[in-house]
Amino acid sequence: MTDDSSRRDELATNLETVRGRIAAACADAGRSPDDVRLVVVTKFFPASDVRLLADLGVSDVGENRHQEAEVKAAECADLGLAWHFIGGLQSNKAAAVAAYADVVESVDRAKLVAGLSRGAHARSHQVDVLLQVSLDPPGREGRAGAEPSDLPALARAVEEAGMLRLRGLMAVAPLGEDPRPAFDRLAEIHRDLLAEHPTATWVSAGMSGDLEHAIHAGATHVRVGSAVLGSRPQFK
Numbered sequence: 001m002t003d004d005s006s007r008r009d010e011l012a013t014n015l016e017t018v019r020g021r022i023a024a025a026c027a028d029a030g031r032s033p034d035d036v037r038l039v040v041v042t043k044f045f046p047a048s049d050v051r052l053l054a055d056l057g058v059s060d061v062g063e064n065r066h067q068e069a070e071v072k073a074a075e076c077a078d079l080g081l082a083w084h085f086i087g088g089l090q091s092n093k094a095a096a097v098a099a100y101a102d103v104v105e106s107v108d109r110a111k112l113v114a115g116l117s118r119g120a121h122a123r124s125h126q127v128d129v130l131l132q133v134s135l136d137p138p139g140r141e142g143r144a145g146a147e148p149s150d151l152p153a154l155a156r157a158v159e160e161a162g163m164l165r166l167r168g169l170m171a172v173a174p175l176g177e178d179p180r181p182a183f184d185r186l187a188e189i190h191r192d193l194l195a196e197h198p199t200a201t202w203v204s205a206g207m208s209g210d211l212e213h214a215i216h217a218g219a220t221h222v223r224v225g226s227a228v229l230g231s232r233p234q235f236k
C-alpha cells in the first residue's frame with residue numbers, strides 16, 4: 001500500500017495548497033471562503049484518486065467526458081460526491097449524463113434541455129444546471145459556450161423543463177488572454193441573468209492557473225484539476 005499512501009500524501013499536500021490559494025483570494029477580495037466551492041476535476045485520473053479525494057474531504061468532482069464519467073461515477077457511487085459534468089455535450093447523450101450528474105455545467109444550447117430533463121425524470125432527481133457562456137470573441141476556433149445574447153432564451157428553456165434547476169453560469173477564460181477582463185465580463189453577464197432569474201446565483205469560473213482572478217470577479221465555484229492531481233497523462 002506504499003503507492004496508495006504516497007499518492008494520498010501528494011493529493012493532501014496539493015489540496016492544502018489549493019485551499020490556501022482559495023482562502024487567500026477570498027481574503028483579498030473581502031469574501032468568505034465558505035462562498036467558494038472547490039470542484040476537483042478528476043478527468044483522466046482513476047476512481048482510486050476520487051476515493052482518496054473523498055477521504056480528504058472533497059465534496060465535488062468534475063468530469064468532461066461522458067463515457068469516462070459514467071463509469072467512474074458508478075464505481076464511486078458509495079462516496080456521496082456531487083458529480084459535475086463540465087464537458088462538451090452531445091444532445092443524444094444528455095439524458096445519460098443527467099442519470100448520474102448532480103450538476104451539468106456545460107449547457108450551451110436549448111437542444112440539450114429535453115434530454116437532460118428526461119434523464120432527471122427517469123432518476124427522479126433534480127439536476128442543477130449552469131449555462132456555459134462563451135467569453136471568446138465570435139468566430140474563435142474551438143469556442144465553447146452560448147453567446148451572451150442567447151442566454152435569456154436558454155435560461156427560460158431550462159426553467160420551463162421539469163426536474164432541472166437553473167443555478168447560474170459557467171465559463172472558461174479565453175486562451176492566451178488576460179483572464180481578468182474576461183471574468184469581469186462574466187460578472188456583468190451574470191448580473192443580467194440574475195435580474196431575470198434571482199436564484200441563479202452560481203458562477204463557475206477559474207481553473208488551476210486563474211482561480212484567484214475568478215474569485216476576485218465573484219466566482220462561487222472553481223474547477224481545479226492539475227493543481228490537485230498533477231499534470232494529466234498525455235494519452236487518451
Ligand SMILES: *Cc1c(COP(=O)(O)O)cnc(C)c1O
Binds near residue numbers: 207209
Ligand atoms: C480540465 C478542465 C478544468 C481544469 O483545468 P486545470 O487547468 O487542470 O485546473 C476546468 N474546467 C474545464 C471546463 C475543464 O475541461
